[in-house]
Amino acid sequence: MKDIAAKLDVSVNTVHKAVAGKPGVSEALRAKIIETAETMGYHRNESASNLRRKDLRIAVCLPSATKEGVYFYSYLWKGCTRYAHEQRDHGLSFEMLPYELGRYTDVLDELLARLEAGEHLDGMIAYNPISDEECAALTRIVEHGVKVQLIDGDKPQTGRFGAAIANYGAAGNLMAEQAVNLLGGRAAAGNILLLSGDAYTDSHYQVARAFHAYIAEHAPALKVEDLPGAHADVDRLRAELGHRLAVDERPDLVCSVFAVGSETVADAVVEHDLVGKIRAIGNDVFPESAEALRRGIFTNVVYKDPVGIAYRASKRLGDNLLWGIVPEDDVCRGPVELVFASNLDQYCKMAGIVSV
Amino acid sequence: MKDIAAKLDVSVNTVHKAVAGKPGVSEALRAKIIETAETMGYHRNESASNLRRKDLRIAVCLPSATKEGVYFYSYLWKGCTRYAHEQRDHGLSFEMLPYELGRYTDVLDELLARLEAGEHLDGMIAYNPISDEECAALTRIVEHGVKVQLIDGDKPQTGRFGAAIANYGAAGNLMAEQAVNLLGGRAAAGNILLLSGDAYTDSHYQVARAFHAYIAEHAPALKVEDLPGAHADVDRLRAELGHRLAVDERPDLVCSVFAVGSETVADAVVEHDLVGKIRAIGNDVFPESAEALRRGIFTNVVYKDPVGIAYRASKRLGDNLLWGIVPEDDVCRGPVELVFASNLDQYCKMAGIVSV
DNA sequence: CTGAAAGCGCTTACAG
DNA sequence: CTGAAAGCGCTTACAG
Numbered sequence: 177m178k179d180i181a182a183k184l185d186v187s188v189n190t191v192h193k194a195v196a197g198k199p200g201v202s203e204a205l206r207a208k209i210i211e212t213a214e215t216m217g218y219h220r221n222e223s224a225s226n227l228r229r230k231d232l233r234i235a236v237c238l239p240s241a242t243k244e245g246v247y248f249y250s251y252l253w254k255g256c257t258r259y260a261h262e263q264r265d266h267g268l269s270f271e272m273l274p275y276e277l278g279r280y281t282d283v284l285d286e287l288l289a290r291l292e293a294g295e296h297l298d299g300m301i302a303y304n305p306i307s308d309e310e311c312a313a314l315t316r317i318v319e320h321g322v323k324v325q326l327i328d329g330d331k332p333q334t335g336r337f338g339a340a341i342a343n344y345g346a347a348g349n350l351m352a353e354q355a356v357n358l359l360g361g362r363a364a365a366g367n368i369l370l371l372s373g374d375a376y377t378d379s380h381y382q383v384a385r386a387f388h389a390y391i392a393e394h395a396p397a398l399k400v401e402d403l404p405g406a407h408a409d410v411d412r413l414r415a416e417l418g419h420r421l422a423v424d425e426r427p428d429l430v431c432s433v434f435a436v437g438s439e440t441v442a443d444a445v446v447e448h449d450l451v452g453k454i455r456a457i458g459n460d461v462f463p464e465s466a467e468a469l470r471r472g473i474f475t476n477v478v479y480k481d482p483v484g485i486a487y488r489a490s491k492r493l494g495d496n497l498l499w500g501i502v503p504e505d506d507v508c509r510g511p512v513e514l515v516f517a518s519n520l521d522q523y524c525k526m527a528g529i530v531s532v
Numbered sequence: 533m534k535d536i537a538a539k540l541d542v543s544v545n546t547v548h549k550a551v552a553g554k555p556g557v558s559e560a561l562r563a564k565i566i567e568t569a570e571t572m573g574y575h576r577n578e579s580a581s582n583l584r585r586k587d588l589r590i591a592v593c594l595p596s597a598t599k600e601g602v603y604f605y606s607y608l609w610k611g612c613t614r615y616a617h618e619q620r621d622h623g624l625s626f627e628m629l630p631y632e633l634g635r636y637t638d639v640l641d642e643l644l645a646r647l648e649a650g651e652h653l654d655g656m657i658a659y660n661p662i663s664d665e666e667c668a669a670l671t672r673i674v675e676h677g678v679k680v681q682l683i684d685g686d687k688p689q690t691g692r693f694g695a696a697i698a699n700y701g702a703a704g705n706l707m708a709e710q711a712v713n714l715l716g717g718r719a720a721a722g723n724i725l726l727l728s729g730d731a732y733t734d735s736h737y738q739v740a741r742a743f744h745a746y747i748a749e750h751a752p753a754l755k756v757e758d759l760p761g762a763h764a765d766v767d768r769l770r771a772e773l774g775h776r777l778a779v780d781e782r783p784d785l786v787c788s789v790f791a792v793g794s795e796t797v798a799d800a801v802v803e804h805d806l807v808g809k810i811r812a813i814g815n816d817v818f819p820e821s822a823e824a825l826r827r828g829i830f831t832n833v834v835y836k837d838p839v840g841i842a843y844r845a846s847k848r849l850g851d852n853l854l855w856g857i858v859p860e861d862d863v864c865r866g867p868v869e870l871v872f873a874s875n876l877d878q879y880c881k882m883a884g885i886v887s888v
Numbered sequence: 889c890t891g892a893a894a895g896c897g898c899t900t901a902c903a904g
Numbered sequence: 905c906t907g908a909a910a911g912c913g914c915t916t917a918c919a920g
Contacts, residue, residue, distance in 0.1 A: 177913070187891045192915065202889060222621040223582040224913035228896045265578040349874035357714055357831060362808055390874075452718055475713060511878040513869050518705035518746075522867040533897070543907045548899065558905060580897035584912045 180212055195220065197500065222266070222499075231269040232298040232497045236260075236490075237283055238327065239303060240274035247462040248435065248482055251527065252327060255486025256301055259494065268494050280305065284313035291320045298322065299493045301486075304329025304339070325493040327486055329378060330507055337496065340489035342480035343509040344379050348386025348433070350512055351457050351478050355387075355429055356395045358455050358475060364395045366428035369420060371413070371437035374406035383433035383459070401427070407436050414440050421448045428455065435460040438477070442468035461515060461523045469520055477515045479523055485510040536568050551576065553856065578622070578855075587625040588654040588853045592616075592846075593639055594683065595659060596630035603818040604791065604838055607883060608683060611842025612657055615850065624850050636661065640669035647676045654678065655849045657842075660685025660695070681849040683842055685734060686863055693852065696845035698836035699865040700735050704742025704789070706868055707813050707834050711743075711785055712751045714811050714831060720751045722784035725776060727769070727793035730762035739789035739815070757783070763792050770796050777804045784811065791816040794833070798824035817871060817879045825876055833871045835879055841866040 177195075181188045186209070193201045194209035195218070201209070241250035253274075260270040275283040280303065291297060297320070304326050305311045315334045318324050323337040330339035359366045370387060373380025384402070391398050403420070405413040420426060421444055430445070432438040438458030442465065445456055451473050458465045458477045468474045488508055495501040515523050524530070533551075537544045542561070549557045550565035551574070557565070597606035609630075616626040631639040636659065647653060653676070660682050661667045671690045674680050679693040686695035715722045726743060729736025740758070747754050759776070761769040776782060777800055786801070788794040794814030798821065801812055807829050814821045814833045824830045844864055851857040871879050880886070 188914080189891055189893095189916095190889090193890090196915080198915090200889065205889085219620075221583070221913055223579040223623075224621075224896090225915075226579040226896090227577070227583055227898085227913080228915040230916085264575075265580075267579075343878075346875055346878075350872055353872050353874045354713075357710075358717075361714075361811065455717070512875050514872060514875075516706055516709050516870060518709045519702055519868050519870075522699075522702075544898080545900095545907055545909095546905090549906090552899080554899095556905065561905085577897055580912090581899075582912090583897080583914085584899040586900085 180216060180218060184212055226267040229267055231267055233269055234299040235271045235273055235297055236301040237273045239277055251482035252486040255483040256490050259487050259490035263494060267498055281309045281313055288313060288316055299497050300324045301327060301489055303327055305331055325489045327489050338492055338506040340485045340508045342485055343512050344382035345386040347478050347480055347512045348383040349390045350514055351431055352387045352390035354457060354476055354514055359398060359428060365397045368398060368400045369427035369430045370400055370402050371432035372402040372404050373434040373437060380433050410436055410440060417444045421450060430456045432459055435462060439464045442473045445473050461527055463529050466520055466524055466529055469517055479513045479515050481510045536572060536574060540568055582623040585623055587623055589625055590655040591627045591629055591653055592657040593629045595633055607838035608842040611839040612846050615843050615846035619850060623854055637665045637669055644669060644672055655853050656680045657683060657845055659683055661687055681845045683845050694848055694862040696841045696864045698841055699868050700738035701742040703834050703836055703868045704739040705746045706870055707787055708743045708746035710813060710832055710870055715784060721753045724754060724756045725783035725786045726756055726758050727788035728758040728760050729790040729793060736789050766792055773800045777806060786812045788815055791818060795820045798829045801829050817883055819885050822876055822880055822885055825873055835869045835871050837866045
């Protein structure tokens, strides 16, 4: 920077304003400085930049990890806190705002009140808003100049900066692809029972839809029957599943598109003494599903990397606020993988699951 | 730091020496300072620390990516350069020293000469040495106080700081587990042809051994026949494989423990018009294997994350040199995953493979 | 719009 | 063994 300043006979301060995109330089001079900087191979020293500048403030607003879906939410928190920890000396300060399910709007309104009272916030990691109230509150936060990065869903109409979502379509395809493998390849025949969850829950619906589409295209001789139902009526689901497994014409393969359904499947398979006799694929890695895979109850479990999704969401926001980096796509889809007993341990280690 | 100094009535300089582990403080005072620092919740500001201190020097010595195994080596380079790029302002400077295969000792000797001439080097990322000469040269580098992190193998007798290796055992198990799945589960029967590579190449041998062990334990009715041979005699391998696929009693499944073998399998399956009629699992993601998976020639490909291995090797060394972090294990084993057509794209993106 | 000066929190080189 | 001073490369707050 000193060299550039000397070469153009301006002050380092002016160089700073030019390269950092700050106001206070004429556009002509800025262009000349940026050009010179590039030809001289200049790049900003991150350590020095971070040292003097004031921390940018980011709020994280996700469901607390104490209720339904506890594992999933705790993985999201883990991804955010990991990034926050890595960046603690790098110019970012995080405020964690967990909310009890059903109280999202309240927490958003509180935050809004603080913004209206003049408090400054640069960015926010926020759980995908569902209700109109939640969307409206988030939209108003965006209007206060806060860059909002959504997690586990997208609502472009809020004016959010970006969104990070698991690749539910790929998860459904992956589960279906292995289902076809297990039932004999392209010429596969047989019956699949799919615990398809709640059709109004985006993640359930998308996995189930992709599953059906894959089977229809690649192995049309396979019959897929849906068994819907989610957290709310898990008892009915359990009874119905038991019913299907008890009869002689039981399905050749049982799959679940969601975590609670996977647990139900594992329990039912054990209860009806079908371990090794019926094949099953679960969704999401959590202690119970990991145990079921280890014991051979599941052939596989679909992994959607919730920690990674939250980490990437945080990093995209941080990189943008700190360095002005604009991602290619505003929506970022995480990877999906199929877990086997042979490589289960590496996923448990990532998720912090200790085997029993 | 200023607060600690004020509290204990010493200089910031003394506090620095105490917390940074530098000489020049009495042990009694050091202990008192460290205790006070902890109770006051002090932690070192990384940006400030990086800004003033001199860059630590790290050399990277790996096979150049222009010969045999080009993809694998280029992935290792990619992992190292990614870390180097991330750390460019964070107190680490890297020197890249690619060598032509067979010329490893020469490059190590050159480096040794520089060290003996008084040049200083803090750390080194080095490819696993094979020959006695290579091991000896590396040992002498270690004796000059250089912390050496090995990649793709381990030679503890060199006194290396650590090693990062793909989990070849898990890769063999994973391939075998899916082989059992494809051939009918626990009661599977059938014949598997295994391109087992070169028994003297550690990576080939370990994958093949784990594969055999898994089958013997989990599906003893499956017959596994080895077809050995590696890069050196790929023409013979190709002929022999063609022979086995041409006859009526062809295997139900063909697997390869190594990349060149996988390419050979894919070619042979196409040549004998067996796409969709015979099942095949390959090893390693590279353009040809990705294409074979996309076209349904392979059911799956085993992924061993070479970029990640090199990245983690670099990061472990960097974290130790910069912050004194000592990893729990000196040997770090990378993850292994089974790739499907449904999630192939995410691996191609990581490896920089553009689909045709 | 432009610049001179102070300072972020640490590390270094040097003096006592 | 201990400390006073300078300085890493940038950013900020302020003066012109």
